[in-house]
Structure formats: C-alpha cells, structure tokens
Amino acid sequence: MMFESNYMRYRLRSKVEIENVAGEFSCWQRFGGNLTETSKVADEPEAASVGWGSGVDRAARSSTQGDGHGWQWFKDPRLDCLGFRGIFPSNQTPPLVESDKETNEKNYQLWRIENGVAEGSIEIPKGEAIPLEYNLACLNAISFDKDCYVGQELVARTHHRGVIRKRLLPLMFLDDSGTEVEEKVAPGSEVIDTTSCKKVGFVTAALGCRGLGVLRLEEAWKGSGSLIIEGQDDLKVETIRPKWWPAEWFPEHQQHSAVA
Numbered sequence: 001m002m003f004e005s006n007y008m009r010y011r012l013r014s015k016v017e018i019e020n021v022a023g024e025f026s027c028w029q030r031f032g033g034n035l036t037e038t039s040k041v042a043d044e045p046e047a048a049s050v051g052w053g054s055g056v057d058r059a060a061r062s063s064t065q066g067d068g069h070g071w072q073w074f075k076d077p078r079l080d081c082l083g084f085r086g087i088f089p090s091n092q093t094p095p096l097v098e099s100d101k102e103t104n105e106k107n108y109q110l111w112r113i114e115n116g117v118a119e120g121s122i123e124i125p126k127g128e129a130i131p132l133e134y135n136l137a138c139l140n141a142i143s144f145d146k147d148c149y150v151g152q153e154l155v156a157r158t159h160h161r162g163v164i165r166k167r168l169l170p171l172m173f174l175d176d177s178g179t180e181v182e183e184k185v186a187p188g189s190e191v192i193d194t195t196s197c198k199k200v201g202f203v204t205a206a207l208g209c210r211g212l213g214v215l216r217l218e219e220a221w222k223g224s225g226s227l228i229i230e231g232q233d234d235l236k237v238e239t240i241r242p243k244w245w246p247a248e249w250f251p252e253h254q255q256h257s258a259v260a
Contacts, residue, residue: 031083180209
C-alpha cells in the first residue's frame with residue numbers, strides 16, 4: 001500500500017484541463033540598458049529601460065506585488081539584459097509603466113536576437129535542436145545536478161567533454177558596401193564560407209537586418225567577410241560576439257588551452 005501511494009504521488013502523467021486565457025491576460029516584458037544591474041529588488045527595479053520612467057513610484061509598490069490574482073514582475077532567469085517579465089490583466093496597464101515608454105513587441109524580439117537568445121519551438125526546433133548548441137547551458141535551461149531527464153546522457157557527456165563545434169550566434173546581414181540590409185533573409189537559409197565553398201550553418205531566425213544562426217565556430221569567427229547567404233552572393237553575413245558568453249566558448253581560448 002505504501003508503494004502504491006508513493007507511485008501515485010510521483011506518476012508522470014495526469015489528466016489536466018487547460019484553459020485559454022489569452023484574451024484576459026497579457027505578458028509584458030521590461031528590458032534594455034542596465035535594468036537589472038542597478039536593481040536590487042526583483043519585483044520593482046530602478047527604471048532605466050523601455051516601459052519604465054526614470055524613477056520609482058513608491059505609492060504603487062504594493063500593486064506591483066500583485067492584485068487579487070497575485071500577478072507580479074519576475075526577473076528573466078536567462079540573462080540580466082532580458083530584464084523582467086510579468087503577466088497582468090489585459091484591461092489595465094501594469095503599475096509604473098508609462099504609456100509613452102511602451103514599444104512594439106518586435107523591438108523586444110530584436111533585442112533578444114541581438115543578444116543571441118533563441119526562444120520558442122520555431123527558433124529552437126522541437127526534436128531536432130541540440131540544447132548545448134543553442135547555448136541553453138548558460139541560460140538556466142539545463143541542470144547537470146538532476147538525474148533522469150530525456151536526453152540526459154547525451155547532454156551531460158557532450159558538456160563534460162567540452163567539444164561543441166557549433167553554436168547559436170547573433171548575425172548581421174550586409175550588402176557588398178557594408179550597409180545593413182533588411183528583410184532579405186529567411187529562416188532556414190544556409191550560410192556558406194566563400195573561401196572553402198562549404199556550408200557553415202543555417203539561419204534560424206531573422207528580423208530586419210539581424211538574425212540568429214547555428215554556425216560552426218571555427219569558420220564563424222574568421223572575421224574575413226567570407227560568409228554569405230547561399231544563392232545571394234551579394235548578401236554578407238557578419239557574426240556578433242555576445243557579451244554574456246564565457247571565454248571558453250571562443251576558439252582562441254580553446255587554442256590557448258591546447259597549447260598550454
């Protein structure tokens with residue numbers, strides 16, 4: 001009987017009911033600048049970003065903790081630069097958000113892409129993406145202390161060997177003169193190294209003149225302007241080094257370690 005009770009407690013599948021409340025609630029994102037660097041309280045940081053003014057409205061502090069539903073702001077667990085996220089009733093503006101500081105959702109998506117963070121099953125293909133290649137180990141998405149999760153052995157073995165030849169990178173799209181070009185690249189486009197005429201990787205997301213792509217690191221950091229979009233010889237691809245990446249992810253660190 002005790003065994004059966006424990007089994008029921010830890011069973012993997014249960015019948016649940018999911019209700020769509022998208023019409024009643026909206027997700028807000030507060031991001032940009034040094035928002036979290038200057039903030040000591042996760043649910044009400046000092047303002048320095050889109051969606052916030054230059055000061056803190058102390059009178060509204062209690063309402064940021066949540067109304068009757070308990071909604072509040074939470075620090076994005078992935079990166080400091082992604083700021084804070086909260087779910088609030090759609091019929092009202094979250095506390096402390098100034099209407100003249102609101103911005104289009106695409107601006108947040110662009111900010112996320114510029115910082116090299118993929119999101120959702122479109123940018124991180126379900127059943128295909130290798131978590132470590134999408135940098136999830138440094139985005140609080142992978143635990144190396146827990147046991148028994150799907151793909152655990154492969155992920156752990158690859159992580160501890162330290163050999164990851166491809167990673168997700170932020171990209172910039174330019175023409176032959178070095179001018180940024182917009183809306184010219186589609187997700188799924190292949191990136192080619194003109195010096196070797198070999199495929200380096202592919203684009204996973206594109207917005208304006210920026211994008212994300214999974215590329216082989218050895219070719220990605222050459223900096224010779226040799227990367228192009230396949231079939232578009234006049235469209236160059238420039239890789240961007242994310243500030244939050246640990247040094248050991250860059251080829252020069254690996255080469256130095258090998259020599260040492």
